[in-house]
Amino acid sequence: MTLPTVGGSEGVYGTLLNNHINIEHNIDGTHNGAIAYPVDSVSTAVLTKYLTGTTDADATTNVAHGVTATNILHVSAIIFHSGVTYFVYDMQMSASLISAFTLAYDATNIILGNVGGNNQSRAYRIKIDYTV
Numbered sequence: 001m002t003l004p005t006v007g008g009s010e011g012v013y014g015t016l017l018n019n020h021i022n023i024e025h026n027i028d029g030t031h032n033g034a035i036a037y038p039v040d041s042v043s044t045a046v047l048t049k050y051l052t053g054t055t056d057a058d059a060t061t062n063v064a065h066g067v068t069a070t071n072i073l074h075v076s077a078i079i080f081h082s083g084v085t086y087f088v089y090d091m092q093m094s095a096s097l098i099s100a101f102t103l104a105y106d107a108t109n110i111i112l113g114n115v116g117g118n119n120q121s122r123a124y125r126i127k128i129d130y131t132v
Contacts, residue, residue: 044131046073051126055079055115062109067130069107074129077103077112079119 029108055061065072080102109125 029089047130047132049128049130051110051128053124055112055120055122057121059113059115059120061112061115061124063112063126064108065105065110065126065128067128069105071130071132072105073131074079074109075105075126076102077101077110077126079112079115079126080123080125081118 011027049064049065049067051063053063101115101119102111104111104113110128112124
């Protein structure tokens with residue numbers, strides 16, 4: 001990505017500026033949800049996707065993510081229970097594993113695993129950060 005330079009972008013300033021702006025904006029000027037992060041002198045668009053639903057009534061819930069797995073940068077999840085929020089990745093919120101769960105993903109699903117009894121049949125929210 002090349003930014004316009006003072007005195008060095010004559011005749012192409014508008015094109016360079018628009019190319020830079022278009023990383024994070026739609027053609028109508030509204031924000032597209034992407035955030036450009038410089039990585040090795042290249043701007044990479046990072047998008048965020050949220051998935052919501054209810055965990056299954058057993059120890060494993062598979063949620064289709066619809067993202068190319070190799071583009072996933074980060075996944076986090078929250079399971080809501082009785083006004084208390086349980087966070088992700090083997091975080092134990094009580095003295096027993098009844099409130100614990102693990103998080104993983106594969107080519108097609110986000111997997112909430114080892115879901116303890118207190119977290120079964122509860123609302124969840126999954127956040128996925130990914131590139132395009």
